[in-house]
Amino acid sequence: MNIIDHSAQYLARSIRRNYPEAGSETALTYSLSLVINSSISFFISLVFCLFIGHLYECLIAICSFIILRFFSGGLHMSSSLSCCILSTSIIVIASLMTYEYSYYYMLIDFLTCLILLRTAPNGINNVSRIDPKYYPFLKMIAVALVCSNLIGQSTVITSAFLIQALLTTKPAYRLKFFLEGR
Numbered sequence: 001m002n003i004i005d006h007s008a009q010y011l012a013r014s015i016r017r018n019y020p021e022a023g024s025e026t027a028l029t030y031s032l033s034l035v036i037n038s039s040i041s042f043f044i045s046l047v048f049c050l051f052i053g054h055l056y057e058c059l060i061a062i063c064s065f066i067i068l069r070f071f072s073g074g075l076h077m078s079s080s081l082s083c084c085i086l087s088t089s090i091i092v093i094a095s096l097m098t099y100e101y102s103y104y105y106m107l108i109d110f111l112t113c114l115i116l117l118r119t120a121p122n123g124i125n126n127v128s129r130i131d132p133k134y135y136p137f138l139k140m141i142a143v144a145l146v147c148s149n150l151i152g153q154s155t156v157i158t159s160a161f162l163i164q165a166l167l168t169t170k171p172a173y174r175l176k177f178f179l180e181g182r
Contacts, residue, residue, distance in 0.1 A: 002081035004040065008033035037080045041087040045095070048088075054095045057156045061094035064160040071142040072116055073124035074167035075176055082180075094160040101153035108158050109149055112165045116142045119168040 012028035022028060042062055049058035065087075077083040099105075121138045124130065130138065146165075149157045166172055 002079060004036050004080040004084060005029075005033055008036055008080075033080045037084045037087070041084050041091065044088050045091040048092055049095050052096075054098065057098055058091060058095040060154065060156045061091045061160045064157045065090060065094065065164055068142060068145055068161055068164045069167075071138045071145065072120035072164060072168050073122045073128075073138075074164060075172045076123055076127065077176065078180055090160070090163050094156055094163060097155045097159035099155045101155055101158070105153070105155050105158045106150065108162055109146055112146045112158070112162045113143050115165040115169060116146060119165070119170075122168040 008029045009025075011032050012025045015022050015028055016025050023031075045058055045062065046055065049055050077086060116139065120142045121135050124138075125132075146161050149161065
């Protein structure tokens, strides 16, 4: 058990001890591990990007990634620590993509739309309470978000959206299973 899961389990037990009417320990542990994982990921990303002068871009990358992820779903790591490392890496990498928006980035946005039209939403069946009949709407919202960047023309957003779209593909899942099988 890694430090994130251990901390979540400790907090869940503490909550259950002090508030017996709280949810089950399993549910609390899962929720707390998500909160701790996200908080650590964002904090490390923000601190790192603050030191290298990309704080604003980091905030944009975090928001873009989270919003598109909500609508498109995507890869879920089995370990909260590996999820934290992956999320931090994605945010920092996207934050560093501060180039002038050009036709290449427009093509990347279109490629991202095509990927999402094919794969989104993916991996949300057991994680989300959204009824599957609304999945086509989620797909359209995800594509609309990416298309909105054609107006905003941010290379940071393009990068965050592309990485998130790639996390909805089968090769990303195969890579995850390969890495976790080691």
